[in-house]
Amino acid sequence: MSMNQSAQERTGRILSCIGGIYTVLSKSREIQCYAKGTFRHDGITPLAGDYVTFCLDQEPDQKRNADGYIKAVHPRKNALVRPPLANIDRLFLVATLHDPVYSPLALDKMIVLAVHNRMEPILILNKCDLTREPEVQAFFSVYKTVGCPIFTLSAILPDPEIQENIHALTKGVTSAFAGASGVGKSTIINALFPAFDCETGDLSTKTARGKHTTRQSRLFQLDETSYLADTPGFTLLDFERFFFISKEELPYSFPEFVPFLGQCKYTKCTHKTEDGCAILAAIRVGEVSASRHESYVSLLSEVSVHKPWEIIE
Numbered sequence: 001m002s003m004n005q006s007a008q009e010r011t012g013r014i015l016s017c018i019g020g021i022y023t024v025l026s027k028s029r030e031i032q033c034y035a036k037g038t039f040r041h042d043g044i045t046p047l048a049g050d051y052v053t054f055c056l057d058q059e060p061d062q063k064r065n066a067d068g069y070i071k072a073v074h075p076r077k078n079a080l081v082r083p084p085l086a087n088i089d090r091l092f093l094v095a096t097l098h099d100p101v102y103s104p105l106a107l108d109k110m111i112v113l114a115v116h117n118r119m120e121p122i123l124i125l126n127k128c129d130l131t132r133e134p135e136v137q138a139f140f141s142v143y144k145t146v147g148c149p150i151f152t153l154s155a156i157l158p159d160p161e162i163q164e165n166i167h168a169l170t171k172g173v174t175s176a177f178a179g180a181s182g183v184g185k186s187t188i189i190n191a192l193f194p195a196f197d198c199e200t201g202d203l204s205t206k207t208a209r210g211k212h213t214t215r216q217s218r219l220f221q222l223d224e225t226s227y228l229a230d231t232p233g234f235t236l237l238d239f240e241r242f243f244f245i246s247k248e249e250l251p252y253s254f255p256e257f258v259p260f261l262g263q264c265k266y267t268k269c270t271h272k273t274e275d276g277c278a279i280l281a282a283i284r285v286g287e288v289s290a291s292r293h294e295s296y297v298s299l300l301s302e303v304s305v306h307k308p309w310e311i312i313e
């Protein structure tokens with residue numbers, strides 16, 4: 001490397017990647033970078049959401065249409081495989097009791113995934129205009145023991161106070177929305193962040209044959225310290241591919257189980273049906289919900305089939 005090629009190192013955050021060119025946000029400026037770091041040897045691919053060290057090229061690379069190159073990817077808090085995103089702090093999980101009917105197992109699996117990957121789960125029960133109050137209460141009583149925030153709302157009849165409370169939870173963090181197709185993710189996001197261009201309905205991401213086109217993931221800066229991930233087709237199916245967690249770790253991803261772990265009669269208790277199980281005792285006194293425990297038992301049989309080498313840290 002000649003003298004005049006030595007470049008000053010800077011840090012920034014990747015907002016998006018299109019055709020191998022990364023848009024890196026650094027001090028309110030968007031810099032186009034290609035990847036050229038030692039991380040390549042480590043098999044790390046830079047992702048939207050990554051904090052990176054980059055260098056500006058002395059002379060912008062006309063051929064590549066880039067201003068500089070990414071030199072290093074900083075350690076991640078977490079990374080999702082699909083959509084490819086790194087460093088998500090909060091995961092808003094949207095569910096509905098009608099159109100579509102939510103699956104407790106699917107929702108509980110998403111909560112496990114969030115907790116296991118150090119994303120704080122926030123539950124949103126949407127389409128409450130289609131739902132009778134006792135059904136909403138039943139949902140609430142199952143999930144209140146989890147200990148995460150729960151919002152019940154109707155995205156087509158926005159309530160300013162609920163909106164404000166959800167909005168406040170996106171401050172100073174990087175958030176993403178997840179949930180089955182049709183639950184109202186885009187409608188909720190559009191109402192909360194009018195500047196964020198998020199189409200309702202998933203039609204535009206499908207081709208005529210009904211296949212999803214590959215859309216790149218993208219981070220949207222809400223304000224200086226707040227980011228929102230654009231996750232158009234982020235449904236449970238996308239989680240399944242990287243649902244790797246050991247059976248020993250699983251109970252720790254049920255936040256309401258944690259205070260009782262270590263209190264069972266048998267140290268190797270799997271909390272299924274054992275005598276003297278503290279989790280089963282907690283269900284009897286209403287501190288853990290039976291439906292959540294049912295999901296735990298189902299997921300335990302699912303994770304037990306993975307061999308240790310399949311576990312991705």
Ligand SMILES: Nc1nc2c(ncn2[C@@H]2O[C@H](COP(=O)(O)OP(=O)(O)O)[C@@H](O)[C@H]2O)c(=O)[nH]1
Nearest residue numbers: 127154155156181182183184185186187200201
């Ligand atoms: N009745 C009712 N319909 C809703 C509500 N929220 C969204 N929808 C409708 O549900 C459909 C799917 O919403 P969309 O935001 O595209 O869902 P997404 O696939 O999760 O992004 C659209 O036709 C919305 O108008 C709601 O609170 N109540």
Ligand SMILES: [Mg+2]
Nearest residue numbers: 185186201202
């Ligand atoms: Mg959508």
Ligand SMILES: [Zn+2]
Nearest residue numbers: 264269271277
């Ligand atoms: Zn137990």
